[in-house]
Amino acid sequence: MTASTAPALKSLPAQPIRLYRALVSGHAHRVELFMSLLGLPFEMVEVDLKAGQHKRPEFLALNAFGQVPVIQDGDVTLADSNAILVYLTLRYALDAGQWLPADPLGAAQVQRWLSVAAGPLAFGPSVARVIQLFKLPTDPADAIARAHGLLKVMEQQLGASPFLAGGTLTLADVANYSYVARAPEGNVSLEGYPGVRAWLERIEALPRFVPMLKSPIGLSA
Numbered sequence: 628m629t630a631s632t633a634p635a636l637k638s639l640p641a642q643p644i645r646l647y648r649a650l651v652s653g654h655a656h657r658v659e660l661f662m663s664l665l666g667l668p669f670e671m672v673e674v675d676l677k678a679g680q681h682k683r684p685e686f687l688a689l690n691a692f693g694q695v696p697v698i699q700d701g702d703v704t705l706a707d708s709n710a711i712l713v714y715l716t717l718r719y720a721l722d723a724g725q726w727l728p729a730d731p732l733g734a735a736q737v738q739r740w741l742s743v744a745a746g747p748l749a750f751g752p753s754v755a756r757v758i759q760l761f762k763l764p765t766d767p768a769d770a771i772a773r774a775h776g777l778l779k780v781m782e783q784q785l786g787a788s789p790f791l792a793g794g795t796l797t798l799a800d801v802a803n804y805s806y807v808a809r810a811p812e813g814n815v816s817l818e819g820y821p822g823v824r825a826w827l828e829r830i831e832a833l834p835r836f837v838p839m840l841k842s843p844i845g846l847s848a
């Protein structure tokens with residue numbers, strides 16, 4: 628990635644932003660996707676979750692919760708994917724109001740979907756996928772049910788507007804895309820949600836879109 632791919636930035640970081648991620652993490656992918664959409668220069672550092680690298684002292688010094696993603700932007704070290712999205716928007720996006728509206732209602736609508744990403748999305752499609760991906764001895768029925776409950780709400784919202792928080796792309800869409808796109812890997816079918824599938828296609832058609840790793844599990848196998 629180069630500066631020539633960043634037409635709408637306030638400035639460029641002095642050096643590429645370092646993103647600590649795991650390929651299987653949708654939380655990490657949403658940060659990768661957003662930096663790519665903005666045209667920010669970044670480099671990725673793989674964290675081996677199976678080897679427990681995220682629980683070692685050197686990583687815990689970056690994020691005491693032992694979770695990916697983490698970014699290092701110069702002297703700024705920041706964890707939590709949604710917090711990172713907000714930071715990158717306000718620090719670098721020239722059109723920050725597109726991603727995170729300044730008006731009270733617009734800001735609240737985006738925040739609602741950031742909360743969804745940290746709640747129903749994380750405990751629905753994400754958990755159902757983790758159970759399949761890591762072959763956990765856990766009954767996925769509750770997570771799958773929660774996932775369909777979320778998808779029904781999304782389908783209703785996307786019947787009224789092309790994006791989750793209204794007529795334009797915002798952080799709401801970036802935060803929720805990854806785990807919805809890979810929901811079939813947790814045996815959560817998207818077949819009955821044409822509005823959701825059309826929304827995914829709109830995001831995937833964006834300039835500088837980068838896909839999340841596809842795993843050969845679940846209904847997508």
